[in-house]
Amino acid sequence: MNPPVPSMASTDLAREWSIVHILSMWYRDHHRRLPWRETRDPYRIWVSETMLQQTRVETVIPYYHAFLERFPDVAALAASDEEAVLKCWQGLGYYSRARNLHRAARLVVERHGGRIPDDPRAFLALPGVGAYTAGAVMSIAFHRPIPAVDGNVLRVVARLENLCDPVDHPTVRRRIERLVEGWLQQAEPAVFTQALMELGAVVCTPRSPRCGACPVRSACRAHRAGTAEDLPKRAPKRPRRQKVVLALWCETGEGVVVEQRPADGLLGGMWQLPAHELDADALDAPSDAGRDAESGGAAEAAGPVRRALMDCLQRVFPGTACHAVRFVEVARERHVFTHLEWSVRLFRPEGMPAGARVDRTRFRVVCRDELGGLPWPRVYEKLISGALQMLI
DNA sequence: AATTCGGGGTA
DNA sequence: TACCCAGAATT
Numbered sequence: 242m243n244p245p246v247p248s249m250a251s252t253d254l255a256r257e258w259s260i261v262h263i264l265s266m267w268y269r270d271h272h273r274r275l276p277w278r279e280t281r282d283p284y285r286i287w288v289s290e291t292m293l294q295q296t297r298v299e300t301v302i303p304y305y306h307a308f309l310e311r312f313p314d315v316a317a318l319a320a321s322d323e324e325a326v327l328k329c330w331q332g333l334g335y336y337s338r339a340r341n342l343h344r345a346a347r348l349v350v351e352r353h354g355g356r357i358p359d360d361p362r363a364f365l366a367l368p369g370v371g372a373y374t375a376g377a378v379m380s381i382a383f384h385r386p387i388p389a390v391d392g393n394v395l396r397v398v399a400r401l402e403n404l405c406d407p408v409d410h411p412t413v414r415r416r417i418e419r420l421v422e423g424w425l426q427q428a429e430p431a432v433f434t435q436a437l438m439e440l441g442a443v444v445c446t447p448r449s450p451r452c453g454a455c456p457v458r459s460a461c462r463a464h465r466a467g468t469a470e471d472l473p474k475r476a477p478k479r480p481r482r483q484k485v486v487l488a489l490w491c492e493t494g495e496g497v498v499v500e501q502r503p504a505d506g507l508l509g510g511m512w513q514l515p516a517h518e519l520d521a522d523a524l525d526a527p528s529d530a531g532r533d534a535e536s537g538g539a540a541e542a543a544g545p546v547r548r549a550l551m552d553c554l555q556r557v558f559p560g561t562a563c564h565a566v567r568f569v570e571v572a573r574e575r576h577v578f579t580h581l582e583w584s585v586r587l588f589r590p591e592g593m594p595a596g597a598r599v600d601r602t603r604f605r606v607v608c609r610d611e612l613g614g615l616p617w618p619r620v621y622e623k624l625i626s627g628a629l630q631m632l633i
Numbered sequence: 634a635a636t637t638c639g640g641g642g643t644a
Numbered sequence: 645t646a647c648c649c650a651g652a653a654t655t
Contacts, residue, residue, distance in 0.1 A: 297640095643647085
C-alpha cells in the first residue's frame with residue numbers, strides 16, 4: 242500500500258521523505274472526520290482555527306456549528322454587532338478572539354472586497370491572526386506551503402528530532418517552523434499540515450504516546466533514544482495570583498443592575514454584576530476585622546468586605562444614603578483562570594432607601610428574562626443561576 | 634523574553 | 645492537584 246522507500250534508507254533525505262509521505266498517507270487513511278474538514282470555504286476554516294486556539298476539538302464543535310449558522314459568511318459577520326458575536330462565543334473563553342475575528346471580518350470586507358486574502362502577509366496583518374493561524378489557513382484552505390506550528394506540532398517535531406530545548410522559547414519554535422517549512426516543500430500542504438496535528442492529537446499525545454501505533458516511529462529520534470515520554474520540555478509556570486471579587490445583586494422594580502466590562506483586558510466586553518476586585522492578601526491580613534458575622538443563617542458582610550461593597554454600591558447609586566444597608570451573601574463561586582484565581586462572593590443589599598437612582602451612564606437595568614440575552618463569563622453565569630435559585 | 638489573556642478535560 | 649489544549653497581543 243505504501244510506495245517503495247528509496248534505497249538510501251539510512252540517509253537523512255530518506256528519513257525526511259519518510260516523514261512527509263508516510264505521514265501524509267497515514268492522514269489520508271486514518272484522519273478523524275471533523276466539521277471543518279468537510280469544507281473548503283476559507284472563512285469556515287478560519288473560524289475553526291480561531292476557535293481551536295488553546296481549545297479542545299470536542300469543546301469547539303458545538304460552537305463552530307452555532308457560529309456558522311448565525312454568521313454564515315464574512316459579510317454576515319462583518320454586518321453584525323460585536324455583542325452578538327460575544328454572545329455566540331460565551332463560554333468558549335479568550336474573548337479577544339471573538340472581538341478580533343469580528344474586527345478582522347470588517348477589515349476583509351473593507352480591504353479585500355469580502356474575500357479572504359490568499360496572501361500570507363495580508364492575512365497575517367488581520368487582528369487575531371498570528372503565525373499559526375496564518376499558516377493553517379494558508380496551507381489548508383489555499384494549499385500554500387506555510388508552516389502552522391501549534392502545540393501538537395511542537396510536540397511531534399520535538400520528538401521526531403529529539404529536541405531537548407524548551408519548545409516554548411521563540412528560538413526553538415522558529416527552528417521547528419523552519420523544519421516544517423522544508424518538509425512542506427515536498428508535500429501537499431493541506432494534507433501534511435493536518436497530518437502533523439492529527440498525529441499529535443491521536444498518537445503522539447502529551448502523556449503515554451502510542452508509539453506502537455505511530456506510522457513514523459522508525460524516523461523518530463526520541464523513540465530511538467527512549468525519550469519520547471519526556472519531550473517536549475517546557476518552561477515552568479508561575480503560581481496563580483489570588484483575587485477576591487465582591488459583587489452585588491441589585492434588583493429594583495425595573496430589574497437587575499448589570500454592567501459591561503472594558504473592551505480590553507480580562508473578559509473584555511463581557512457583562513457582569515457590579516463588582517469590586519481586590520487582592521486576596523489585602524483581606525485576610527488584618528486579624529479579625531474582615532470576619533463576617535452570622536445572622537439568621539445568612540452571612541452578613543462586615544469590616545473591609547462591607548466597606549468594599551459600600552464603595553461598589555455608591556458607584557451604582559451615586560448620592561444615595563446607604564449607611565443602613567446590610568449585605569447578605571446569596572452566592573459564592575471559585576473560578577480558576579490561567580494566571581489568576583477568583584474567589585467571588587455575591588451579596589444582596591438589604592434596606593435600600595426608596596427612590597435610589599441607578600447611574601445609567603455606567604450601568605444598565607435589565608429584567609430577569611433579558612439577562613440571558615447578554616454575554617456573560619462562565620463564573621457570572623453560575624453566580625446568577627445560583628442567585629436566582631436562592632431568591633426565586 | 635515574559636505576561637496576559639478562559640475554560641474544561643484528564644491523569 | 646497539575647497539565648495542556650489546532651495561540652495572539654502586549655510589554
